[in-house]
Amino acid sequence: MTREQPGAPESATYVYAVCRRLDPAALSGLTGLAAGFPVRTLPLGSLTAVVQHVPAAEFTEDAWQQRLSDRAELERCARAHHEVVTAAAAFGPTVPLALATLYRGDERAQQALGADRDRFAAALARIEGHAEWGVKVSLPATASESPQSAPSAPPRNGGGAGRAYLERKRGLHQAREQHHDRALRTAEDIDAALSRLATATRRLRPHTQEMTGERHRLQVLNAAYLVTTVRERELLEAVELLRRRTGAEVEVSGPWVPYSFAGEV
Numbered sequence: 594m595t596r597e598q599p600g601a602p603e604s605a606t607y608v609y610a611v612c613r614r615l616d617p618a619a620l621s622g623l624t625g626l627a628a629g630f631p632v633r634t635l636p637l638g639s640l641t642a643v644v645q646h647v648p649a650a651e652f653t654e655d656a657w658q659q660r661l662s663d664r665a666e667l668e669r670c671a672r673a674h675h676e677v678v679t680a681a682a683a684f685g686p687t688v689p690l691a692l693a694t695l696y697r698g699d700e701r702a703q704q705a706l707g708a709d710r711d712r713f714a715a716a717l718a719r720i721e722g723h724a725e726w727g728v729k730v731s732l733p734a735t736a737s738e739s740p741q742s743a744p745s746a747p748p749r750n751g752g753g754a755g756r757a758y759l760e761r762k763r764g765l766h767q768a769r770e771q772h773h774d775r776a777l778r779t780a781e782d783i784d785a786a787l788s789r790l791a792t793a794t795r796r797l798r799p800h801t802q803e804m805t806g807e808r809h810r811l812q813v814l815n816a817a818y819l820v821t822t823v824r825e826r827e828l829l830e831a832v833e834l835l836r837r838r839t840g841a842e843v844e845v846s847g848p849w850v851p852y853s854f855a856g857e858v
Contacts, residue, residue, distance in 0.1 A: 604630070604646040606702045608694045609677040611713045612687040615641045619684050626673050627651075635699055637707050640714065643681045644702060647695075657693050678850055686721040688713055688855040716856045723792060723819050724848030726828060729800075730783055730814035731842040732776045779839050780813035786835060790828050791818035795853045810842065817853040 607626060615634055620643065623632040627647040635642040650656075660666045671692060678689040696702035706713070788794045799812040820828050825848065836843045 603649055604698075605649045605652055606635075606696045606699050607645050607647045607652065608635075608690050608696065608702055608706065609643040609645070609674060610681050610687045610689045611637065611640055611642050611706060611717075612681050613640060613685055613717060615643070615681060615684055620677070620680060623677050623680055624673065625677050626670055632677055635702060637703060637713075638710060640710060640717075642702065642706055643677060643687075644699070645677075652693075652695055675850075682850045686717045687850060688716045688720075689850055689852055712856065719793075719856075720819065720851040720854055723821055723851055723854070724825065725851040725853055726818045726820050726825070726845060726847035727849065728783075728787060728814065728816050728818065728832065728846075729812060729844040730780055731810045731812045731844070732779060732840075734809055734811040776811060776813045779841055783835050783839065783841065783843065784814055784816055786831060787816070787818055787828065790824050790831060791820050793819040793854055797853075813841075819851055819854045820848075822848075 609625070609632070617634050620632045620634070625632040625645045627645060630646040632643065632645045635644045660670055674692050678687060681687045682689075696705060784794070784796070795817045797815040797817060799815045801812075818828070829845065832843050832845050835841070
């Protein structure tokens with residue numbers, strides 16, 4: 594990603610994506626990140642960039658840092674960015690660029706993006722006819738110790754009781770480890786089954802319980818799969834079968850623009 598802080602110009606060029614030939618009418622009516630400036634195409638030789646003029650003073654590095662610290666504003670920008678990328682992708686393979694990809698003007702954008710034309714072309718060929726599907730797998734977290742299962746403190750003068758207490762405590766520890774191992778094996782089995790249907794896969798960091806807000810469930814797999822359109826139904830059928838076979842909660846989302854597989858440029 595190339596991010597440049599606009600200097601003197603009154604407007605900067607914001608870049609959403611790079612694709613092949615695109616009818617500008619496909620972008621009609623999109624607001625993008627800056628109302629009053631049309632979302633448009635910018636030629637890059639045999640390729641096309643999807644861009645928009647934005648007020649330079651409102652899209653400086655400092656302004657972006659403020660947006661990143663404002664959850665509502667960040668979400669608005671991300672949604673606007675994604676809406677434009679999705680509109681372009683409806684007409685053919687599209688390489689989305691990262692949020693806040695800015696240049697000092699159209700000419701500078703053409704120079705910088707044109708220098709990566711071969712990489713863009715390779716990425717477009719790689720994702721053509723594909724979509725990204727996200728899969729998250731969760732299982733019950735290790736059950737917290739109930740009053741009945743938790744070992745009570747041993748009597749002060751009870752040697753046998755003390756040994757029993759330590760044995761129960763050791764047993765609970767082993768049960769937690771076994772539960773965790775089974776959960777990881779389930780995640781690996783599900784990933785292996787879905788990977789066989791995908792052209793490419795990407796393992797992402799699972800969300801913690803603090804992030805999900807689900808104290809009683811543990812996310813053991815967070816992955817993205819690049820799947821051809823002709824295998825999408827097969828993927829969904831495999832997910833349903835895996836749900837029944839493993840008892841895991843398997844959340845599937847898609848089809849998405851292949852953000853995870855387009856490659857960063």
